[in-house]
Amino acid sequence: MEESEILAKLPKAFTESALRQEMLTHGKFITVNKDDTLVREGQYLDFLPIVIKGEIRVFQQKEDREILLYYVREGQTCMMSLSAAYFNHTSTSYGVATKPSEIFVFPTRLVNEWQLKYSSWNAYLIQTFRSRYDELLGSFESVAFDPIDKRVLSYLTDRAKKENTPQIAISHQNLAYELGTTRVVISRILKGFEQQGKVKLFRGSIQLK
Amino acid sequence: MEESEILAKLPKAFTESALRQEMLTHGKFITVNKDDTLVREGQYLDFLPIVIKGEIRVFQQKEDREILLYYVREGQTCMMSLSAAYFNHTSTSYGVATKPSEIFVFPTRLVNEWQLKYSSWNAYLIQTFRSRYDELLGSFESVAFDPIDKRVLSYLTDRAKKENTPQIAISHQNLAYELGTTRVVISRILKGFEQQGKVKLFRGSIQLK
DNA sequence: TGCTTTATGTATCTTTTGATACCGTTTTTT
């Protein structure tokens, strides 16, 4: 791969060319398959990942249940990995690819170093933390104050917008997992929506109307 | 106030003496009364606060309801102010003193500057973000998965532990606010606890047994 | 093809929580 080509793949957020050059020197690109685990609980992090292409699902695993924290998408890094790396702690969450993905990785010791050298790196970190916080706050409010039917609808419209299609590929069961409820409740609500003409239901997918 | 006396008040997290010296040069101490508003929504931040003594309640105000984000306690700074200051955005939350407090403040432009100079400042920032995230995640899980009676009990035992006394001074109404429910529900649950011998109820306070 | 798994529909019942209303008591304010 040409050097200029590599540089072009790095997120535009990194404005200093010296930083981009350092990334190129110390980092490398890896590819992972769908369902590959990048990080698991209890693991020390030698490398920090930045997603170039694809998507990583970050979650915590408790005795009985699983808690979805966020998805790391193109141009983003994993906040949990970042802070674990920074304090040299083990990871408290899992990271699994939801699709074949290309990841840029570099040694975690540079996280600290770069903070003392590059403003755009600092801004990127703070932005990462703050936007994950806001995201979680949104989920919190939603769970705390919105009835489930509203949350289902929000989930669908959000995904439709993000994926730019009214056809959402997800089973009732998995939708129940995402929202922390049960399949029966989801089926009931979706059926209601269908009768109100808000959606059309298919096996394995839901079409917004 | 003696210079050494002032320096002693600054959080120990700041290890570089040059940083402590700069804080002293550019910052100042202010005192606020209970119920004084330090930050309001829509406001630009010229100064970043670090709480030396006392407590600040940080929350968002929506049409109908209020969402408690966190309390800023001794040695801590306000994460929302921090990131608002960093990106030169207006605040999206309110900060109100819950008791007479002493606050150290300094110009927000230094937030960025210090990141390029002081590791301990960077560590402090990242620690601030990460611990607020963990805190919120805990609340999220609790709201999403725990029944209210369990949340009430957790709230009480947490406070008892933190304040190192089994006597929690709070009204049913305010406890309901904290947990995002209604007074009647709280009274009902507490009465149940009392009958089970878990607590003893007083006007304005609850004693854990 | 037949078997198994996955996906969905739906009825019934129970529990949890919230909404409302009314009461008496204590504390604070005027």
Next chain:
DNA sequence: AAAAAACGGTATCAAAAGATACATAAAGCA
């Protein structure tokens, strides 16, 4: 002292959500 506000107890009703059970259909697979 009178009035107002805050605090807490409790009864009744309704709604939301979860639990359980059973049924049918489609898809994948041996």
